[in-house]
Amino acid sequence: MEGQSSKKPALLSRVYDKPVAAVAEHIFLLGICGAGIRALAEILLDAGHSVTATDVQLKSRMDAHQFWADWGHPRLRICDWDESAAMLAKAGDLRDATSVQVPRFSRVVTSAAVPGSDVRLEYAIAHGVPVELLSAALARCFASHRQICIAGTHGKTTTTGLLWWILESAGRSPSGFVGGRMAELQRSGYLRHSGADRGIAVVESCEYRNSFLSLSPDQLVVTGIDRDHFDCFPTRAEEDQAFRSLVARLPETGKIIVNGDCTRSLDIAREFSGHVITYGLQVQCQWSADHFRHWESGQQFDVYFGASRAGTILLQLPGRHNAGNALAAIAAATETGLSFDEIADAAGQYRGIERRFERRGTWRGMELIDDYAHHPGAIAATLTAARSIFPGRRLVAAFEPHQLSRTEQLFEQFRDSLTIADECLLLPVLPAREQASHAKCCRTSGRLVRAVNLAGGRAFLLANLDQVLARIDHSGKPGDVVITMGAGRTNQIHDQINRRLQRDFVA
Numbered sequence: 001m002e003g004q005s006s007k008k009p010a011l012l013s014r015v016y017d018k019p020v021a022a023v024a025e026h027i028f029l030l031g032i033c034g035a036g037i038r039a040l041a042e043i044l045l046d047a048g049h050s051v052t053a054t055d056v057q058l059k060s061r062m063d064a065h066q067f068w069a070d071w072g073h074p075r076l077r078i079c080d081w082d083e084s085a086a087m088l089a090k091a092g093d094l095r096d097a098t099s100v101q102v103p104r105f106s107r108v109v110t111s112a113a114v115p116g117s118d119v120r121l122e123y124a125i126a127h128g129v130p131v132e133l134l135s136a137a138l139a140r141c142f143a144s145h146r147q148i149c150i151a152g153t154h155g156k157t158t159t160t161g162l163l164w165w166i167l168e169s170a171g172r173s174p175s176g177f178v179g180g181r182m183a184e185l186q187r188s189g190y191l192r193h194s195g196a197d198r199g200i201a202v203v204e205s206c207e208y209r210n211s212f213l214s215l216s217p218d219q220l221v222v223t224g225i226d227r228d229h230f231d232c233f234p235t236r237a238e239e240d241q242a243f244r245s246l247v248a249r250l251p252e253t254g255k256i257i258v259n260g261d262c263t264r265s266l267d268i269a270r271e272f273s274g275h276v277i278t279y280g281l282q283v284q285c286q287w288s289a290d291h292f293r294h295w296e297s298g299q300q301f302d303v304y305f306g307a308s309r310a311g312t313i314l315l316q317l318p319g320r321h322n323a324g325n326a327l328a329a330i331a332a333a334t335e336t337g338l339s340f341d342e343i344a345d346a347a348g349q350y351r352g353i354e355r356r357f358e359r360r361g362t363w364r365g366m367e368l369i370d371d372y373a374h375h376p377g378a379i380a381a382t383l384t385a386a387r388s389i390f391p392g393r394r395l396v397a398a399f400e401p402h403q404l405s406r407t408e409q410l411f412e413q414f415r416d417s418l419t420i421a422d423e424c425l426l427l428p429v430l431p432a433r434e435q436a437s438h439a440k441c442c443r444t445s446g447r448l449v450r451a452v453n454l455a456g457g458r459a460f461l462l463a464n465l466d467q468v469l470a471r472i473d474h475s476g477k478p479g480d481v482v483i484t485m486g487a488g489r490t491n492q493i494h495d496q497i498n499r500r501l502q503r504d505f506v507a
Contacts, residue, residue, distance in 0.1 A: 026104065028088065028129075029053035030120060031111030032067070032078065035179040036134050036206075039189030040109065041076065043141050043177065046191035050075040052105070054084035056114075088123040105129050109137045112209055113433060135211035138177060138203070141191060142215070145175055145201035148332060149215050151246060152223030152259070153207075154377055155325040158317065159223055160204040161353045162329040164190075167200060169346035170338050175201040180353035180372070200336065207242050208232060219255045219335060220247065221328050222269060224262035226377055230405040231433065243268050250274060257331045259324065260285035277335070279327040281320060287331045289313075289323050296389050299323065303330060303340070310340045314348040318357060319385030357382060360494040365478025367393075370494055374402040374487040376413035382485060383420040390481045397421035398468050398493060400486035401429040404436050407444055414448060419457035421483075423475075424449075425468050426461050430488040465489060469496055 027044055031037040032053035041051050058064045058080045068078040079087065091105055107130040110121060124131050132140075150160045157179045164176040165184060176190045192199055205212035209232050225243060233239040247256065247268060258269040260278035269276050279287035286306060293300045298316040301323055302309055315326055326347060333343045352358070360368040367390065373382045379399070386395055397418065401407040407414060407429050418424045426449050429441040445461055452459035462468050468490075472482055484490035 024048050024050065025106035026050045026052065028084075028105045028108045028124070029110075030084075030108065030114045030118070031055055031134075033057045034111050034113055035181075035188060036177075037109070037111045039177050039179070039187075040134060040137055040141075042187050042189035043138075043175070043191040045073055045075055046189075047141065047193075050077075052077045052079060052084075052087070054079050054081055056081050085120050085123065088120045088127075088129075091124060091127040091129050107132060107137075109134060112211070115433075133211070133214075135206075135214040139214040139216070142175065142177075142201040142203060144198060146198045146218045147215055148200060148202050148219045148221070148336075149205040149212065149217035149246075150203070150221040150223065150328075150332075151205040151207060151212055151243065152221075152265070153226040153228050153375065154381070155223040155321065155328070156204050156206075156221075157353055157372075158322060158356055159221060159325045159328045160202055162326060162347065162350050163221075163332050164202040165350045166329060166333045166338065166343055166346040167202065167336065169349065170333075170342045172200055172336065172338075175199060176203070177201070178204045178353070179206070180355060182353055183351035184349070205246070207239070207246075210242050210245070212246050213242075213249065215246075215249070217246070217250055217254065219257070219332065220250055221257045221332050222259060222262075222265045223325065223328055224259045225264040225268075226375065227410065228375055228406065230409045231403070240264060240268060244271065247272050255335055257328060257335070259328065261324070277331050279324070279331050281324050281327075287327050289327055292320070292323065294318065294388050303327070311344055313344055316348070316350060317352050318389050319381055321381040321385070322357075355491060357385065360497075363497050364476065366472075366476050366480040366482050368494060368497065369481065369483045370491045371483060371485050372487060373485040375406070376410050376417040379414070379485060380417040380420060382483065383417065386481055386483060387420065394423070394477070394480045395421045396423045396425065396472065396476065396480055396482045398425040398427075398472070398482065398484045398490055400427040400488045400490050401445060401448065402487040403432050404429050404434055404441065404444055407448065411448065411451070415451040415455055415457075418448075418452050418459065419455050422458065424452055424457060424459040425471055426452075426459055427464070427468065427486075427490070428461075430486070432488075465493055465496070469493055 027049055029037050029041055033055035044051050061080050064078045064080045108124040109132055111134050121131055150156045160178045161182050167174040173192050175192045178188045181188050205215055208229050252274055255275045256269045256272050257277045258265050260266055260280035261282045278285040288304045289301045291302045300314050302312050330343055355370055355372040358370045360370050371382045373379045426445050428445050449459040449461045484493050
């Protein structure tokens with residue numbers, strides 16, 4: 001796409017295109033703490049491969065050992081970040097300087113979060129070890145499957161997880177890839193070997209850097225398109241073109257299930273010559289919902305196909321946005337041949353994804369919730385859901401903005417969504433893949449704090465997670481609902497609270 005080639009890391013444009021034999025491999029993964037690479041590791045282990053993995057967050061051997069202890073898989077090795085550089089520097093040799101055997105890796109797979117100029121990738125290429133992106137590795141794993149790809153700015157993780165669970169419960173034994181751990185399965189990647197009948201793979205499909213164009217969907221779900229990822233889609237037209245290119249990968253016999261409430265998605269879907277199915281809450285769509293009943297642990301609503309009532313869904317996920325996600329999963333599951341009764345039975349048992357309105361318990365009479373929301377639309381949906389579930393209770397939102405480009409381009413939308421909370425505790429922007437000084441990140445969050453306050457909200461700028469916890473500890477009251485939000489580290493606040501509770505219990 002025009003305007004994007006210059007943004008691709010130079011190193012990764014030199015990726016080897018070497019075919020891999022259909023035998024057990026030893027694969028090195030960079031970015032194992034990220035949801036995508038972790039899910040890929042689970043898929044590769046299912047396939048019989050051995051995996052060595054690391055992440056910049058694993059700064060010591062103790063960190064690496066603790067991460068491995070959570071898995072304990074005999075074909076998985078976790079090493080710390082510095083050790084990984086030494087291993088890949090010796091990737092062509094049998095032994096390193098300490099006489100410890102170094103495996104011959106068949107390939108290195110990296111996430112988009114790892115800079116293309118990272119020395120580990122340089123070492124791999126210098127030793128002739130093929131390097132590929134997560135998206136290419138995923139396409140390789142699911143090449144022989146019938147792929148149901150779920151794409152969109154919002155809701156794709158929840159929709160993917162729910163559809164996967166519905167098919168699993170119905171005995172379809174799907175493979176899957178989802179950007180978060182499922183409560184029922186305690187994993188986010190699964191590979192069933194696909195035989196002649198081409199088993200189903202339910203795949204969360206990310207638009208970042210056109211990653212989803214590595215996939216080959218037989219069925220496509222588009223949950224909606226909103227402005228995001230300004231570092232790779234500077235304009236709305238470029239963003240739309242990415243989704244058009246994904247639609248173009250569908251075969252003529254393929255199907256699109258599209259959010260009819262999103263005009264951008266609908267316009268792109270209508271260019272497809274095959275079968276288009278719509279779902280939505282606000283317009284007349286083929287699949288729709290009505291007669292909502294909400295409570296703290298979820299909701300219930302009637303589902304319609306056209307003018308006919310299909311039945312009632314009981315969902316353990318709050319918020320009208322999750323009703324929309326459920327409609328998408330219902331429509332996709334129906335297209336695989338499942339009955340509405342089978343779908344409804346499974347949907348009622350689904351407990352969601354970690355970090356998606358995840359209830360983390362109570363502390364000093366305060367309800368604790370964690371959510372991945374890092375886009376203004378997701379923040380508004382999360383806080384609005386909390387308002388409906390906890391009427392009359394004070395909402396305290398702790399939010400870490402993710403990326404300067406997103407924060408600056410959507411500044412007014414962030415201001416408006418954060419004013420839904422009664423009190424907002426803002427951290428400095430997490431620049432993630434961007435190069436930015438800490439001072440600039442603080443200034444940008446400071447401007448957002450001032451904007452929220454001028455708009456009638458109540459916001460504070462806090463330097464780090466410890467200060468956020470101290471603020472909650474000092475001013476939190478029984479009955480408050482504390483919601484941590486962001487794609488970065490705000491979930492760690494709950495871990496700190498749990499450690500406090502454990503210390504108090506021991507004392």
